[in-house]
Structures are given as structure tokens and as C-alpha cells.
Amino acid sequence: MSALGEARPQPASAGRSLGSIRRSFAPWADPAEVPLIEFARVSKRFGSFAAVSELDLAIYRREFHALLGPSGCGKSTLLRMLAGFEEPTSGEVRLDGQTLNGIPPHKRPVNMMFQSYALFPHMSVEKNVEFGLKQDGMARSERSERVAEMLKLVKLEPFRNRKPAQLSGGQQQRVALARSLAKRPKVLLLDEPLGALDKKLREETQFELMDLQQSLGLTFLIVTHDQEEAMTMADRISVMREGRIAQVGTPETVYEAPASRYVAEFVGGVNILSGTVAERRGDRVRLAVPGGIVEADVPAVSGLRPGSPAVFAVRPEKLRIARQAPADPGVNAFRGEVWDIAYLGDMTLFNARLPGGEILKAATVNAARASAEPLGYEEEVWLTFAPDAGVVLPE
Amino acid sequence: MSAESADATDATGGGAARPAPEPAGPERIADSASFRRLVVGLPFVWLVLLFLVPFLLVLKISLSTLALGQPPYEPVFPLAEIASFGERLRELSLDNYLFLTDDPLYLDSLISSLVTAGVSTALALLVAYPFALGLARAPERIRPLLLVLTILPFWTSFLIRVYAWMGILRNEGFLNQLLLRLGLIDQPLVILNTNAAVLIGIVYSYLPFMVLPIYASLERQDPRLLEAAADLGSPPARAFWQVTFPLSLPGVLAGCLLVFIPAVGEFVIPDLLGGSETLMIGKTLWNEFFINRDWPVASAVAVVLLVLLVGPILLLQRARGSAGAGSL
Numbered sequence: 249m250s251a252l253g254e255a256r257p258q259p260a261s262a263g264r265s266l267g268s269i270r271r272s273f274a275p276w277a278d279p280a281e282v283p284l285i286e287f288a289r290v291s292k293r294f295g296s297f298a299a300v301s302e303l304d305l306a307i308y309r310r311e312f313h314a315l316l317g318p319s320g321c322g323k324s325t326l327l328r329m330l331a332g333f334e335e336p337t338s339g340e341v342r343l344d345g346q347t348l349n350g351i352p353p354h355k356r357p358v359n360m361m362f363q364s365y366a367l368f369p370h371m372s373v374e375k376n377v378e379f380g381l382k383q384d385g386m387a388r389s390e391r392s393e394r395v396a397e398m399l400k401l402v403k404l405e406p407f408r409n410r411k412p413a414q415l416s417g418g419q420q421q422r423v424a425l426a427r428s429l430a431k432r433p434k435v436l437l438l439d440e441p442l443g444a445l446d447k448k449l450r451e452e453t454q455f456e457l458m459d460l461q462q463s464l465g466l467t468f469l470i471v472t473h474d475q476e477e478a479m480t481m482a483d484r485i486s487v488m489r490e491g492r493i494a495q496v497g498t499p500e501t502v503y504e505a506p507a508s509r510y511v512a513e514f515v516g517g518v519n520i521l522s523g524t525v526a527e528r529r530g531d532r533v534r535l536a537v538p539g540g541i542v543e544a545d546v547p548a549v550s551g552l553r554p555g556s557p558a559v560f561a562v563r564p565e566k567l568r569i570a571r572q573a574p575a576d577p578g579v580n581a582f583r584g585e586v587w588d589i590a591y592l593g594d595m596t597l598f599n600a601r602l603p604g605g606e607i608l609k610a611a612t613v614n615a616a617r618a619s620a621e622p623l624g625y626e627e628e629v630w631l632t633f634a635p636d637a638g639v640v641l642p643e
Numbered sequence: 644m645s646a647e648s649a650d651a652t653d654a655t656g657g658g659a660a661r662p663a664p665e666p667a668g669p670e671r672i673a674d675s676a677s678f679r680r681l682v683v684g685l686p687f688v689w690l691v692l693l694f695l696v697p698f699l700l701v702l703k704i705s706l707s708t709l710a711l712g713q714p715p716y717e718p719v720f721p722l723a724e725i726a727s728f729g730e731r732l733r734e735l736s737l738d739n740y741l742f743l744t745d746d747p748l749y750l751d752s753l754i755s756s757l758v759t760a761g762v763s764t765a766l767a768l769l770v771a772y773p774f775a776l777g778l779a780r781a782p783e784r785i786r787p788l789l790l791v792l793t794i795l796p797f798w799t800s801f802l803i804r805v806y807a808w809m810g811i812l813r814n815e816g817f818l819n820q821l822l823l824r825l826g827l828i829d830q831p832l833v834i835l836n837t838n839a840a841v842l843i844g845i846v847y848s849y850l851p852f853m854v855l856p857i858y859a860s861l862e863r864q865d866p867r868l869l870e871a872a873a874d875l876g877s878p879p880a881r882a883f884w885q886v887t888f889p890l891s892l893p894g895v896l897a898g899c900l901l902v903f904i905p906a907v908g909e910f911v912i913p914d915l916l917g918g919s920e921t922l923m924i925g926k927t928l929w930n931e932f933f934i935n936r937d938w939p940v941a942s943a944v945a946v947v948l949l950v951l952l953v954g955p956i957l958l959l960q961r962a963r964g965s966a967g968a969g970s971l
Contacts, residue, residue, distance in 0.1 A: 333870055353873040354882075360874045366867035370889050379885075380875030431875065 273483060275308035282345070284309045284467055285330065285435060290339035292325050292491075299325040301491040302339070307435075312461050312468045314478035317488035318514070323471045326488075327437050330469065331360045343434065354383070359433035363440040365424035367412040373399070373423050374408040380431040398426040401460070418449050425457075429464070436461075438470040442477065454480050475515045479503065487511050503563075509641050512561040517597075519567070519608050521560040522643060525552050533640055534579075535560055539602040543579045545636045552640060562638030567610035567631050569598050569623065574632045582608060582631045586623055598623065600631055698949070705942035706735040715936045739943035749927065749944060753951075756924040759838065759913075760906035763845035764853075767902050768895065770846060771853035775894075776887075778854070779861035790858075794851055805844060805915050812840050812916070836918030844912040849905065853898035860894025861887070900959040904952055924948060 275281040283306035292300040300322040307313045315323035328334045329341055332353030341348045348356060359380065367376050377398050381391045399405045402422035412420055421441065428436055441457075442450045458481050461468045472478050478485045479499040487494045487502060487510075494514075495507040506512035509520065523537030533552055535542040542560045552558055574581045584600035587607060598610045608631050623629060707716045743749045778789050796804060811817045812835040819831040834840050864887065872882035910925035917923070924944065931941035 331870075331874055333873075352878070353870070354876050354878050356874075358874075360871075362867050362871060364865065364867055366865060366871035368868060368871070368886060379872070379877075383876030383881075427871075427875070 273310070275311065276306070276484065281308060283307060284311075284344060285469070286340075286342040287326070287329075288340045288342065290326075290329065290336045290341060292322070292329060292334060293337045298491050300329070300336075303491070303493060305486060305493060305496065307467065307469060309467055310461075310465055312458065312481055312483045313470070314482035314485045315469070315471045315488060316473070316475060316478040316485050316515070318473060321488040322491040323473075323488050324439060327360070327439055327469065327471050330356075330435070331358060331437055332356045357433055358435040358437055359428040359431055360437040360439060361424050361428040361441050363443055365412075365420050365444075367420060367423055367427070369412055372409050372411060373404060373415070376412070376423055377426045377430050379427065384431070394430060398430045401429070402426045417444055418453075421445060421453070425460075429460075429466075432464075433466070435467045435469055438468060440471055440473070442472075450477070451480075457481060479515070485515075487514060489514075505639055506561065506641070509559055509561065509643075512639070512641065517564050517609055517611075519562050519564065519638075521562070521606075523558065523560070525554050525556050525558050528552055528554055532635065533558075535640065538604045538606060539584075540582050541579050543635050544638060544640050546640045552642075557643040559641050559643055560638050561641055562633055564597065564609040564611040565595070565613070566637035567608065567633050569600065569610040569612060569629050569631055571623070571627065571629060573630050577630070580633050580635065584608060584629060584631060586625055586627045586629055589623070589625065598629075600629055701942045701945050704938050705739055705940075705946050706737070707939050708736060708738065709937055709939050716938050739939045740947070742940055743943055743947065749924075752922045752924045752927040753948075755922040756907050756909075759841060759845070759923060760903050760909075763842050763849070763906050764899050764903045766842060767846045767850055767853045768899060771850055771857055771898065772895070774850075775854045775857035775861055778858045779864075793854055797851065801848065802911065804848070805912060808840070808844055808847065808916060809835060812843070835916065838917065838921055840916040840918075841913050841921055841923075844916045845902075845906050845909060848912060849902040852901040856897040856901065857891055857894040860891040864890055897959060900955055904955055904959070907952060908948060 285305075285307040287303050287305040290300055290303045291298065303322075303326070305326075315326060317323045325334060329336050330343075330348070332348065332351060332355075336349065343356070343358070368379065371379065374395055377395045378391055381394055386394070395408075396405075399408055402425055404419060404422050404426065407415060407419060412423065415423065421444070425441070438457075442453055445453060454477060457468070468481075470478070470481065479502075482499060484496060484498055485502050486496045489510055495502055495511045497505075497507075502511060502515050506515065506518075512518045513520070521535070521537040521542055523535040523542070525533060526536045526541070527534040531546055533544055533546050535544065535558055537560065544560055546552060573583075577583075582600075582602055584602045586598055587601040588597075588599035590597040590599075593614070595611050595613050598612070600608045600610060602608060610631055704716055710716050774793075778786065778793070781789055809816075813819070814831040814833060814835070816835070818834070819828075822828045823831065834843070868886050868890075869879075869882055872886050873879070877885055908925045908928075909923065910929055913921045913923040913926050914929070917926075928941055928944050928948070931937050931944060935941075
């Protein structure tokens, strides 16, 4: 919830803030940039089930990329095709310009951190981390140096001789991370890496992963179904649906300018007002929706014609909720009564019921500790928003 | 319920053999306490009556002297002579045990038994491991069927199956017929009544005892571990030795002991499939009891064998403990 419209918290430990580095990081906008990972018209079928369909995706060096979607949307299959555990039915997976098709997992320069961690239970922490280095025939002295470095990185030096079963969930997660980073892979694949941690530890670990990715200069590809996690960590998010990518973009783009109703509804809370286009004037469009008129800014190129069905999607925190009627109650203003109130601490969510029965969600930030006249249940309220508060999407 | 449990605890007989009384403490619900006593008591009674008492009888006979008569030993404790207990105690002798060390037959047959059991355990492991691996990696759909097929032979009498092997291994038997037909041999192979036949018989008979614990330990393994090994650069064959095999060791140990322990004392298989050269402690024991009718020496052999096998059995218990409950 706290991710809604809130400034992204910065880790206190790093000397330079991540934001300053990341703000200028946008290789996907540079046509000269060559992607590190490419999925080219990749499909994967299991029997008659299409897990991934004709998918194209390019991921760039040093990018932190998140594959976001509900379970069964094909995000894990995509990750496993990159790791080599699944072969695409058709299409090509490329890394650094070279095809990965047909290359077995043990010969691919990518490493994976498993959801269940998949630590070797018969080996100590140290041996687990060393495992990948041993396979490459690295010299013993170099190996122990790298293991020590990795254990220091994840702060597990005192536990080097423990078996995985003797560690807490958070410590096991760190071993898994150290093990997958030890070989300095070109890409680190993370399959729901924080799913087993409790909320507080998960949030801490998210920032640690971001710091780590920045300081090691690696490319991370993470699979998650948690939109908040994806938005916190990723440079770009691929929102997936039924084996296809619904939208690729920065967290801001995906949240503020969703490409479809599906993306708008999957990422964060949203109010959907469906209606028909009443009037189009340049980049301003008027929608007739139940309970009122919506006037919204749209890009001039979008093909909305009068009479065509469309939806207006607006985030709850973009709605103003007040007792007073606005100056122009005819446009972008809806009258309703307070139906539900959820006090979340940092903000309060209101569900307002319109005369037609539709529910609009509005969120207010609790900037002051107490309000003189808080809104109560069944009070009559006005919900208003600016023309640029939401997006108009084809139905 | 309480009446039954009282019977059960009474039936344990001799005071020494009674289960330890429950630790003193606040009175618990009578029903659950008596139920617990029943649950612990019944197997206990079973063990005392069918294992401890016979063993004590054998131990007593092993300390007696040989006599020609019925029974063929001098009873040391005629029950009528409780009065002269101390005197009788002095008549117990370790002569039978000393005799075992005099005649090399016993040591030889013991060593030969251990070798035979060891070799057949190793062979069974070689056959069973790929078998168990195949079972564990088979599609989940057909696994129950394969497991049933593995233990299906147990539904036929063990003796009949050993006799069937006699038919297969005979000079004019099925195996030789087949090999002759295929032109692989000119002369029938002499297998029956050799040590080779004994090994084949033991490996065949005890194979499921090796397969099942190994299967259990393999089936429990997380397939992601092999993916992790591959991901970290280990090709499949190496990953087997680095991950799969070490993690299956508790199952391997349990299987080896489950085959080795009964194989040491095996009597039927060497008797039916082995020849005159086959020297096994079980057979020697049988000969001592029923051919020589020297029950005291035979009992001494039995006691020594039991003591020697207690070690591996304790090992088995530990292996099972570390493999976790339900491995077999």
C-alpha cells in the first residue's frame, strides 16, 4: 500500500543514493544500445497449453528487470528458458548476441536463485557457495578467496561451517544469493526470491538486492507476482498475461500510464469508469459514464472516436474527496456517500458509493496526526479529479 | 479398556522384564495412560514371549553339556531343584564356546558367511541402485504400478521362488538352454550347486529390501537440487555423484544392512542352491542341530552369531533414525 504514489525510500547505507544513478539509466531508450538478453518470438507449449506465446523482450546490461504477473502467466517459464531448464518450442533466446537454444544449463553463463533456495542439504554454507566455482576448475586458493568474499558480502562469515538446516529462512536466502553470485554470472535470475521471508525482512532484502546489483554491476532478472516488490526494485517491469507481455516500462510508466485495463488493474489500485466517447477535441476527450461526465487528456494519436466505448482509469490517490461541491460539478466530479473507510496509518482509503451503485476508491494521505472533522460513514461527499489524473483506455 | 491393559501388563510375567513404570507425576487421564500402557505393552509381551524367552532357552542350552537322549542335553536347571540353585550354577560351562574356537569349521563358515553376505550385498546394491533410480525418476503416474511390481514376487512363497531358480540354473535348465540356443556357449554352464548360485539366490531374494529404502531416499530428493547443480555448471553425470548419491546414502546404508544381516544367517538358499563347497554359518548351525544333534554347540553358535550381528543392527537403527521415519 505504501508504494502508492509515495516517494521511493532510499537506503541509508550507500554513499551515493540509488536514485541518482538510476535516474539517468535508460539504455532501452537508446536505439544504439545492444540488448544483453533477447527473446525473439519465443513460444513454449506444454502439451496443448501455451505457457509463452510469440514473446519478444529485450533486457539491457546492468538492468534490474522484473517479470510481473499472476501465477500461470508464463513468467517462470521465461526465466527457466533463459536458465536452460526448458527449451523454447519455437523462437530464439539470445544472450550477448549468441543463441542459447540447445545449450544445456551447465554451460550457460547465467545463474539462478531458486524460490525454494535449493541449497545442498549435505554441504556446509561454505561448500554450497564453493560448488559452482569447483565445477569450473578454479584453483583452490582462488576459490577460498572468492568464497570468503561472497560470505562477507551476505554477512554470513560466522555461519560458514553450518549446514543449511541449521540456518534461519533469511540466512538460507543469503546463502542461496551468495551461491548464485559466486560465479559472477552475466545475468542473475531470481525466481520469487523473497517469497518465503516475512514482510519486514522482505523489505530490507529488497534494498539489499538493489544495492548489490548496483555495486556488482550485474544484470538481474527477477520473477515476482508482487507488484510492490517489482516497483521497488526494478528499472523496468514486464507485466505478463497468459504467456504474452501486456506492457514493458519503468515502474512510473506502468503505474501512471498503463497500456491496458489489465495492466491498470494488476498494478496497484484503480478506479475504472466505463462509458462511451461523447466528444473529442484535440487531446481532450469527453466520456459519458454512469453518474457523470469525464473529461480527460489523451495523446493526440490515440484513435478514440465519438460513440466508441472506452474506460477511464484513475488511481485512488488522484481523487480528491471532500464535503464541498466543486465549482463545476458537471465535469470530473461525482457525488456519492461514504460506504467504507479503511484507516491504514499512512493513508486512509474511502470507498464512496455513487447513486447508481458504483464504488469509487479514494485515498488520502494522513499528513496531520488528526483531522478536525474526519469524514464519517454515510456522509455525502464529492469526488473530483483533474483531467490529467487518469488515462483513457479502449474497452 | 483398563481391565485389558491390566491383563496385558500382568502377562509380561517376570518382574525384570516389566516395562519401566511411568515417571511419577501429576495423575493424567486414566484412559490415555492405560491406553499408552496397552500400546507399549502388547509389542513388549510379543518380544518377551517370542524373542527373549527363546533366546534365554538357547543361551541356557549353550551352557549345558551334550547328552545322548531326549532332549539331547543335560538339563542344568531341573525346575524341581530350585534349592540347589547355587550349586547348579557352578555346573554351567563355557566348554561349548571354547569348542567353537578349537574346530576351524566354525570360524571358516562364519568368515565364509560374512564374505558371501558382503559380496551379495555389493551385487544387490549394484543392481538395486539403478533400479531404484529408475523407479524414482519414472513418471508419477506409473510409479505405484512399478512399486507393486517390485514387491509382487513376495506374494509367492519364498521356497517356491528358490526352487524356480533351481529350474533356471540347472545344467539343462532354462538359462543354459537359452545360452546354447543363442550359440554363446557350447557346454552348459555349471551354476547350480556352486557359490555363484548362492549369490544369485541371495541377490534375487533380498533385492526389494535394497531397492525400497534407496527408492525412498531418492524419491524424497528435491528435483530443484539437480537443477541448481546444473545451473552452477555441473553436468548431469557429475551432479549425480555430487548431489544425488550422497543424499541417498542413508537409504543405501539401510538397504545394505537389510540385505547383509539376514544374508549372513541365510540357510535355505545355500542349502538348496549351494553345493558341498558352500560353507555358511546358517547351514553349519542346521547341521549341528539336526545332523549332529549337538544342541549345546549349535546353541553356542547361535548365541555368537546373534552377538556379532547386534552391532550392524544398531547401525541400522541409527541409519533409519537419520534417514527419518518412513524410509521403510
